Amino acid sequence: MSKQSGGLGRYIVQRLLLAVPMVLILLTLVFVLMRVAPGDPVSAAAGGKLSAAQLAEKRHIAGLDKPLLEQYWNYISNVAHLDFGTTFVDHRKVTDLIVDNGGATLSLTIGALIVAILIGLPIGLFSGRFRDSAFDVGARVFSITTYAAPVFVTGLLAQLVFSGGSLPVSDQADQLMSLNVDTTTHIYIVDAMIAGNWDAVNDALLHLVLPSVTLGLLIVGVFIRMIRVNVIQTLQGDYIEAARARGIKESAVVTKHAFRNALVPVITVLGLQVAMLLGGAVLTEKTFNWPGIGLMLIQYINQRDYVAVQGIVTVFALVVVFISMLIDFVNALIDPRVRY
Amino acid sequence: MATTTAAAEAADAAGGEREPVLSVRDLRVWYGTERGPVRAVDGVTFDVRPGETLGLVGESGCGKSTLGRGVLGLTPTGTALSGVVDFKGTNLVGLPPKRLQKLRGPDLGLIFQEPMTRLNPLMKISEHFEEALRTHERKLSKTAIRERALEALRGMGIPPSRYNSYPHEFSGGMRQRIMIALALVLRPAFVVADEPTTALDVLVEAQIIKILADLRKNFDTALVLITHNLGIVAEACDRVAVMYAGHIVEQGDAREVFANPQHPYTKELLRSTISLSTTGLHYIPGSPPDLGRPLEGCRFAARCPVAMRGCEEHEPPEVVLAGGVRSACWHQALEADPSLGEELGKDGREPLAVKEISVADEA
Numbered sequence: 237m238s239k240q241s242g243g244l245g246r247y248i249v250q251r252l253l254l255a256v257p258m259v260l261i262l263l264t265l266v267f268v269l270m271r272v273a274p275g276d277p278v279s280a281a282a283g284g285k286l287s288a289a290q291l292a293e294k295r296h297i298a299g300l301d302k303p304l305l306e307q308y309w310n311y312i313s314n315v316a317h318l319d320f321g322t323t324f325v326d327h328r329k330v331t332d333l334i335v336d337n338g339g340a341t342l343s344l345t346i347g348a349l350i351v352a353i354l355i356g357l358p359i360g361l362f363s364g365r366f367r368d369s370a371f372d373v374g375a376r377v378f379s380i381t382t383y384a385a386p387v388f389v390t391g392l393l394a395q396l397v398f399s400g401g402s403l404p405v406s407d408q409a410d411q412l413m414s415l416n417v418d419t420t421t422h423i424y425i426v427d428a429m430i431a432g433n434w435d436a437v438n439d440a441l442l443h444l445v446l447p448s449v450t451l452g453l454l455i456v457g458v459f460i461r462m463i464r465v466n467v468i469q470t471l472q473g474d475y476i477e478a479a480r481a482r483g484i485k486e487s488a489v490v491t492k493h494a495f496r497n498a499l500v501p502v503i504t505v506l507g508l509q510v511a512m513l514l515g516g517a518v519l520t521e522k523t524f525n526w527p528g529i530g531l532m533l534i535q536y537i538n539q540r541d542y543v544a545v546q547g548i549v550t551v552f553a554l555v556v557v558f559i560s561m562l563i564d565f566v567n568a569l570i571d572p573r574v575r576y
Numbered sequence: 577m578a579t580t581t582a583a584a585e586a587a588d589a590a591g592g593e594r595e596p597v598l599s600v601r602d603l604r605v606w607y608g609t610e611r612g613p614v615r616a617v618d619g620v621t622f623d624v625r626p627g628e629t630l631g632l633v634g635e636s637g638c639g640k641s642t643l644g645r646g647v648l649g650l651t652p653t654g655t656a657l658s659g660v661v662d663f664k665g666t667n668l669v670g671l672p673p674k675r676l677q678k679l680r681g682p683d684l685g686l687i688f689q690e691p692m693t694r695l696n697p698l699m700k701i702s703e704h705f706e707e708a709l710r711t712h713e714r715k716l717s718k719t720a721i722r723e724r725a726l727e728a729l730r731g732m733g734i735p736p737s738r739y740n741s742y743p744h745e746f747s748g749g750m751r752q753r754i755m756i757a758l759a760l761v762l763r764p765a766f767v768v769a770d771e772p773t774t775a776l777d778v779l780v781e782a783q784i785i786k787i788l789a790d791l792r793k794n795f796d797t798a799l800v801l802i803t804h805n806l807g808i809v810a811e812a813c814d815r816v817a818v819m820y821a822g823h824i825v826e827q828g829d830a831r832e833v834f835a836n837p838q839h840p841y842t843k844e845l846l847r848s849t850i851s852l853s854t855t856g857l858h859y860i861p862g863s864p865p866d867l868g869r870p871l872e873g874c875r876f877a878a879r880c881p882v883a884m885r886g887c888e889e890h891e892p893p894e895v896v897l898a899g900g901v902r903s904a905c906w907h908q909a910l911e912a913d914p915s916l917g918e919e920l921g922k923d924g925r926e927p928l929a930v931k932e933i934s935v936a937d938e939a
Contacts, residue, residue, distance in 0.1 A: 474690060475694050479707075480680070481681075481686035488711070493696050572697070572742040
């Protein structure tokens, strides 16, 4: 056992060290992309409204008149201190913005992930196990359709269908009800629970349904396909035949040997899908007027606030790196071969 | 087929040996494909007695592996089985899957060709044993399971300290020994070993063959050893069955068959064997027939150096020869009973004009 845990420990350290260059590359990309755009943040946001002298002063305050390399260094060292800058148009710290609006995005992505797993896992396993059955054909059509439909189309459709009032189609909570919930964790549904206000919790859950399903459907197609093909492949595996030759019950062969092994590569895909979820969250938040980071991002993009956009994109990038690392650790825990 | 059954019964009566563990009679295993049935095993008859090792030899694609799997009912969906596989009084052909599943393991074992991928990579060796033992012997306690597993592993030379390791931590030879231990821990009366050493190096091969040879002494296990390697058969098998295109063309005492091969295919196969004393390489021109098409007559006729005109149209009956060796060839049949010649027709005994099979075609 000691040998194994040693392997795992070494693997985690390796993976953490690998994350450093990965983060640096990402940050550099964000920095360069922001500067490739014509003009500079100041003239983009305030050009035409201020005099040339005023613009120059603003540039000086923002440090945009310094050499590019120095700007790069400042950006990197600020990020290292978890300082993602201050928005240009309304002078908010990006970290405050993340804290205030991150909760809504978090509950939306987790909700979407739950929806994707609840729908995708059983459908994928079942259609893989009963390949080419009527169910499988239906599942394949379903997965292709949901994958092909853009978020705003699914979202608008959902809004149209439920606009009668059966489910809330906008915002994360009822305006009046949210007045009675104090903000402590910035995750509205958790705050409502802390307050013991179960009406508000119920209300928050209802608000969560349509956005979560809309965002969840974005990744459920890939999810179903991945699980299905992995189950099919695993069921043809040599150790499956060997287990049958040992007289292991068919139900145990399918669940213990095939399903479990088929899900290992799916976990990796799930990690990659989280990145897709964050992108989809921006669109979903806009469609459902969901007060998350994505909604803020669109607002700042419209106002051409490059500093805010750079800060938010940086945070998104860091989150993706963190999640992919987490997924690798989970993989190492499940699959002994990864550790070596 | 009447000839075959009669011959088999005669041999049984004459031998006066122990009751066979497994009696296969006219077994057919046909794969269903889009082009129609592929007759991988087409009317095969043999017996295996306790403690006896039957070597099953033949070219690739002649149905050896299919025969091994067919006996255990481990064929893919869409496969048709007919005939009788009598295991201790139960016909395994047509047995409900649930009952077959219960027999596989404690009664019927199978050892595979490729040991590297036969263990579940996510399960420890201990978990493989626990699963197998718990499936078939429910009352076994945790300590009893451990003891049984460690005993079986020790017999294969795997130290107890490796019990909780994962498959990827073992070499190919060790994995094959683990697979054998995993099959033997349930103490099956009948085991099929499907080319168990093909993927392993020579030293490990010798080790595995020794282990299998010891089986019959220690556990009285009946073994069908499928192999390409005629040397292994000579070394480890009591009897040998030579398969060609879904048929057994010759079977009998291993020493007898090797010393005095009767069927032309056996002769050619033995001539093609490479050993240290080999001076020139011999091979059989052509390749086995397409089993997806219905075949008439002797399946080997097209490649047979001594084929007669009648061989292509008339299936040779199986005859029992000296020493209990059985062969399905018109030459021996006519020797045993010249009256059979009528079936071959007027010029049936004329040598068959050998169709020129060009070497370039083969390359």
